[in-house]
Amino acid sequence: MxxxxxxxxxxxxxxxxxxTMAMSILHRATGIANYAGMSLLVIWLVAAAVGQGxxxxxxxxxxxxxxxxVLFGFTWSLVHHMCGGIRHFIWDFAVMMEPGQRSTMAWxxxxxxxxxxxxxxxxxxxxx
Amino acid sequence: MREPLITKDTIxxxxxxxxxxxxxxxxxxxxxxxxxxxxxxxxxxxxxxxRLAGEERMDVVALVGNPWIGLPLAFLIGxxxxxxxxxxxxxxxDYLHGRMYSLVMMLNSLFCLLIAVAGIGAxxxxxxxx
Numbered sequence: 001m002x003x004x005x006x007x008x009x010x011x012x013x014x015x016x017x018x019x020t021m022a023m024s025i026l027h028r029a030t031g032i033a034n035y036a037g038m039s040l041l042v043i044w045l046v047a048a049a050v051g052q053g054x055x056x057x058x059x060x061x062x063x064x065x066x067x068x069x070v071l072f073g074f075t076w077s078l079v080h081h082m083c084g085g086i087r088h089f090i091w092d093f094a095v096m097m098e099p100g101q102r103s104t105m106a107w108x109x110x111x112x113x114x115x116x117x118x119x120x121x122x123x124x125x126x127x128x
Numbered sequence: 129m130r131e132p133l134i135t136k137d138t139i140x141x142x143x144x145x146x147x148x149x150x151x152x153x154x155x156x157x158x159x160x161x162x163x164x165x166x167x168x169x170x171x172x173x174x175x176x177x178x179r180l181a182g183e184e185r186m187d188v189v190a191l192v193g194n195p196w197i198g199l200p201l202a203f204l205i206g207x208x209x210x211x212x213x214x215x216x217x218x219x220x221x222d223y224l225h226g227r228m229y230s231l232v233m234m235l236n237s238l239f240c241l242l243i244a245v246a247g248i249g250a251x252x253x254x255x256x257x258x
Contacts, residue, residue, distance in 0.1 A: 031215050038208060041173065042247040048188040049250035059182050078170055085163045092160070124178040 023106040027084035033077040040074065072121060079120075080113035155214055162211035169204040176201070189258050198255035202248045209244035213237060 015021070044062070047054035061067050087109050090096050096105050176197075180188055192198050216236045224232055 028219060032219065035212050035216055038212065038243050038247075042205075042243055042250070045192070045250035045254075046246055048185055048192070049253040052185045055185050055188070063182050075174075078173075082167060082170055085166070089160070089164070120174060120178075124174075 019103050019106040019110075023084065023087075023109055026080060026110075030077040030081040030084070033074070034081055037074040037077065040070070072117070075120060076113060076117040079116045080109070083109040083113045083116075155217070159211065159214045159218075162207050162214070165204065165207045166211055169208055172197075172201060172204060189254055192251060193254045193258060195255050198251050202251040202255075205247040205251065206244050209240045209247075212243065213240040216240075 040062075044055075044058050047058040062071060087105055090105070096102060176192065179191060192201065213236060217233060220229055220232055220236065
């Protein structure tokens with residue numbers, strides 16, 4: 001006789017995903033990513049301060065395909081967190097909180113962050 | 129026994145100690161202020177990385193070593209570290225309590241201090257000693 005699977009407690013998966021919920025989670029997730037990512041900037045600056053040897057090593061890692069992938073993700077994470085922060089500044093004035101408005105603004109955050117990131121990388125990295 | 133119902137009045141009453149009574153408002157304002165300043169930091173970061181990615185140490189010294197760029201950068205790194213510590217505190221308060229919270233919060237403070245000291249130290253070294 002097979003044993004019936006134990007019921008699991010309802011958690012995130014029982015909710016219908018909404019864009020505002022997704023952007024709320026992304027704001028925290030990108031915040032944590034930025035927290036970790038700041039060490040990339042500091043490692044680069046410290047290497048530059050120490051000497052040409054360490055800087056060459058850091059440049060080689062950051063310039064590799066994996067390094068570029070991480071830096072692309074870090075760029076988007078920073079830009080997205082900034083857009084989310086601006087959204088919070090708008091809310092601080094107690095506006096744009098109605099159902100239609102808040103989901104419009106949540107979508108706008110995502111569209112803006114992706115657009116800005118692609119624009120920065122296209123203009124300054126890929127086409128340069 | 130049921131948990132007592134938390135109402136708006138419960139939270140608004142300082143005697144119930146929801147959140148830090150002495151510091152919550154300050155932390156909120158700190159987070160918004162540092163967040164606004166971080167927009168400038170992101171602009172500066174993109175400017176520096178676009179100009180200096182993969183470049184020689186000499187070029188880094190020429191750009192970051194310029195006090196008009198290096199000193200604001202050092203200041204902005206300090207602001208970022210403050211924002212990081214405050215933001216991570218928000219997250220930790222949601223999931224950890226008691227001694228575990230205090231311990232992880234201490235690690236949070238140490239990490240942010242390390243980022244600030246190493247980042248600002250490296251920039252000041254580039255500005256004043258090349």
